[in-house]
């Protein structure tokens with residue numbers, strides 16, 4: 001997956017395919033279960049909940065979201081290595 005170039009400085013704080021700022025995606029948090037929200041808080045980088053839901057789909061099990069978060073964390077780690 002390719003991440004969009006952030007549109008603003010604020011948007012750089014979260015990995016978002018659309019490059020949107022926090023106020024755009026924060027409402028999507030409500031659509032995730034408390035366990036998934038907790039997992040996002042503990043992720044190795046900020047993941048946009050809107051992108052997570054769009055990628056996995058709505059009304060999926062927490063395990064599906066966890067798998068997607070882990071895949072993105074792995075991707076992020078790999079991209080950091082490639083940049084250097």
Ligand SMILES: [Zn+2]
Pocket residue numbers: 015016017018019020025048049050051052
């Ligand atoms: Zn997003």
